[in-house]
Amino acid sequence: MAEMIIKNGVVYDPKNGIDGEKNEICIKDGKIVENVGAGAKIVDAEGCVVMAGGVDGHTHCAGKINTGRVMSPHDMRYAPIPGLSGEEPRTKLLRPQVGYNTPNTYAIGYRYSKLGYTSIAEAAITPMMARHMHEEFEEIPILDKLGLVLMGSNWQVMQYIQDKDPEKLKAYMAWVLLAARGYGVKIVNPGGGSSWTWGKNVSGLDDKVVDFDVTPADILIGLAEANEALNLPHSIHVHCNNLGMPGNISTTLDTMKLLEKVKTKRDRQVMHVTHVQFNAYTGTSWMDFASGAPDVADYINKHDHLTFDMGQLIFGPAMTMTADGPTEYRNARMFDAKWSNYDQELEDAGGVVPLNYTSQHFAHATMWSIGLELALLVKDPWKVMFTTDNPNGGAFVNYPEGQALLMSDKKRQEVIAGFPDMTMDRISLPNIDRELGWGEIATMTRAMSAKMLGLDDKGHLGVGADADVAIYDIQPDKVDPSVEHEKVKKALSFAKYTIKGGEIVVRDGEITATPKGKVYWVNAYENGIVQAEKDRLMTDLEERFAKYYSIQLSNYMVEDAYLPRPVEIRPEVA
């Protein structure tokens, strides 16, 4: 492959301690290298910010999003952001694009690339749905992808925890990742998804799950310890119980405290808590509901075993989709909205509900503030990932809006000025004047997310890293993000260049090439589990599949054909 050199850009590479220096980036064979020859193609980044390609560590882009598409045919005509939403016809290079919250697969690839993102993580997939996820992955161009596998309401997981059989749990987790060709362990409303099969839920960490002698706390600890015993690259990825309910802050803090005792050999968190905005509410009802962000941020500032992402709200139409079935039932009833419900056999529940967030409703205005408060009150950007829980809090094409808000107190105050009075005593954002710099934005959108996921070759521009680079047309020494919100937003929305694996895929905000991305998955089964444990597990699974599943064990595994460009990661065995 041809060589390339990026010259004259102002580089932000937090992992390598580079914070706004004029550096050259050399690329050869899809990797960052020390230097290149005289014939290398020159990319002139004069007057531009240069970062590693963005890494979205929590997005719903394959799987349940398809139900969102089915439920919202009208979404295809939403076009609030020209160039990143709505209908665009086929061109010689590009497939047709439609949609906003639930765009078609091609649009997902193109639009993330325009934002300078080059890797995304599908946040929640049941093993049974994994084949479908990989089919969608194959049709999402340009980006590298990975899928997190739902295990928090899985019957086998709960049975082995109840049996106090950590070896079997470990073997099963490794096997499920293999079966789904998945990357990491996702836990949604632990235990609640299983109870939802009977129309029930769990209300906190110490409730018993219907039909099992385990609690959400047992599930979290069991999975976290097995996750570390398997030495998986990513930690457990947790959506806490009681999401979206006033007063849920106590459950969230209890969950964070519970995981303090888990130890890891890796240089990363032991738990990633996701879309915390939805889990940081004080109060006892919607009447006295208020932001709990200061308390959550205070805890996170004092503890180093966890990371989190924001789940920032964006005003306008959104499409909520989660394995948290009971939450979606509540949403649908509360807003008289359309509702889709899942019960995926032994694996999890789920639901999809379209919502509309408005700045004129105090609850939505408060939620909007909580996301920003969390990101601004937590001091260390290496603990914060920027997300909107796409498309639960808002479509990913709004990331530049959220990121630019983090950089401008002035713009935030302008938005707050339009909120209903009922919002004001519920939030602390008006008193937070912190404005993030480019280095902190680079951390929250790529360096931290890659480290949090354990993707060593992503999220930075050091020698040996993948040559995924985003170049934004904005001069850090000339443009002051605290007053030029629109300029920042525009630069982040349409990258000057996006380079993926050493190939220019975006130039001046337009797609110029559509290579296929890779799919990362973790094989901890083959070397990580001894044969005796494998045999013991398979005997059990054969019986369980015959008894309970609608699918044969022999048809369950995702075949290699579904991953034409796999990257298999085998964790070191302790």
Add this chain to the structure above:
Amino acid sequence: MQTVTLTPKRSPTISIEAELITPDAFAGKSAAEIGAIGAWEGNEEITLADIFDVAVDGSGDAAETKIVIDGDVPRVKRIGEAMTAGEIVVKGNVDMRCGARMSGGSITVEGDADSWVGREMTGGEILVKGNAAYYAGGGYRGETCGMRGGKLTIEGDVLDFLGEHMCGGEIVVKGNARLLPGVLNWSGTIVIEGDTTLPGGEMKSGTIFVKGKVLEMLPSYKDEGTEEVDGVTYRKYIGDLSRNGEGVLYVSV
């Protein structure tokens, strides 16, 4: 005043998407300019001159522009889409979505209209002298709000789902309405002068008058006795209670 006459040249079998047949798009343009306006016939891009002979008399802005389609256009969709002013007269039948999203002006269809006539209209008037098919005055697929304002009159019969997800405005059907008129609606008034079946399913609020017979009544409506409206005595019902609805359904006694 500008009068544009479009005379159909042929009878296409594949539907034509012609959302630019509006006074807004035609205002102040010559016959050649109007003839050059694009449309889609299946997956082929065509011009209006490919399907119509165009004649223009006078000139004016949208409000002063009258379009006469002098013939039958049963495969031309989206006539008058999003128009804001002016007048369209079609001397025949039209295909789907005539007058969708219109906010002002008027459309007269002398023949029949296919489905979704007046979809999501917010203002203006549509008169269909023949029959209309499904979802007259309804919503876009997936949206929760259909017709929001204006007036839609159908002199003949309509098929199912009249005024589906209606959020405002007025619909008058002089003939019969088939299944579930006013389904899922939030507001607005529907008057059915003929007979209908299962009116107001999952209606949240809004008003439906049935001057003919209700052939089958939903069980989830509460009988509120009789009430006189404009000199006519109706039996009044409140529902749909299956959705805690407060809609009002008047049925002629």
